[in-house]
Amino acid sequence: MDNYINFHTHKLSTQDGVITVYNQLLHEDAGIPKQLYSAGLHPWHADKLSAAELSRILDLHGSSSNLVALGETGLDKVCKIPIQLQQDIFELQLNKAVILRKPVIIHCVKAWEEMLEITRHYHIPMILHGYNGSDQLTANLVKRGFFFSIGPMILNPNSKIGHAIQFIPLSSVLCETDESDQSIQSVYNAARGYLKIKEPDFRRTIIENFVRLRKECEA
């Protein structure tokens, strides 16, 4: 059967049968991991690197064939970092993703309008990670062509995503464990339970989405 893909995790661990995309937080460590990874300056830490420093570090990562995506980056109105600084750092990473031809992993909390306005000008694949939006929000985001990375939230029987996932095209779904210790298998099982899809079909679909995501950038 096809491998699982854990599209976004902060834990450096490997597991047989799982393709893991480790997320490197650039304010903590600018080194280049020896496995598939994404790298970005998180909005919570947008004040920890200067624009020039971040740009230089991203260029360094751009030469690694293990780099799958930039991010997570984005907007978070619940954290204390000024929103203008978050926007500047977000746009810097979007611009860099265009140059490096990489998808962007987006963290968005209570800033959907602003996020949609900023990303309107970018024609690169973008993934909303740890996605847990309402039906209405999901329908709007689907029209804009985002990928949705579903995390352990879906294990909560009352999660919004458990209901909204039916509005997401199967071709836009990815799965992740993020900071949690839950297994990627449990996230897959919950997601495919809501979608009423057999395990082999779901595993194959996620692989296809992952491959397409990376190809869209090369085109």
Ligand SMILES: [Zn+2]
């Ligand atoms: Zn994360």
